Amino acid sequence: RKEVEQDPGPFNVPEGATVAFNCTYSNSASQSFFWYRQDCRKEPKLLMSVYSSGNEDGRFTAQLNRASQYISLLIRDSKLSDSATYLCVVNLLGESGGSYIPTFGRGTSLIVHP
């Protein structure tokens, strides 16, 4: 079983819609969680960290559910410019036990159309 799983999509939504993505992780010892955005043929860029209490940044809301081992990203009032791939990242303790290694999901593709 993959350690971090995402629905690859694509999610096809009209402008102004609300869309939500989930990401599940298998290691209950996971410490930190992030959402990155990746545009086509570009590098990933941090969108937001995900805190236990949930956090909001404008139209974006991230939530963490430790009991069910998933994180979510909600985008309200979608814009054309939100079209991208959204990557879920979980920091897992490495096999040597000495450091935390970021583990990426394969990403969820979002297409916002007029």
Place this chain on the structure above:
Amino acid sequence: DGGITQSPKYLFRKEGQNVTLSCEQNLNHDAMYWYRQDPGQGLRLIYYSQIVNDFQKGDIAEGYSVSREKKESFPLTVTSAQKNPTAFYLCASSIQGASSVQYFGPGTRLTVT
């Protein structure tokens, strides 16, 4: 300007040749990483280094080698033993710790024919 640079942006090589991809950071980060991304796929970890002169294999290290002689630099060599080297290669760096955020370079797109 602080950041991570990768060069070149595009690289073309003939099969059987070794090629070295450059990654430099001036963020004073201890940890550096190399990922490979294939079309429609997520990022797969090749190698990572938490400190100078030390590095560990990631999930797909076969056919690759790295060095970490300086904190700022973490070059990746794609050897002729790598069976499918054509891919998008991304370098990242971070501070150490459970909550560390990674920052990525712009990537190198390698094509081997």
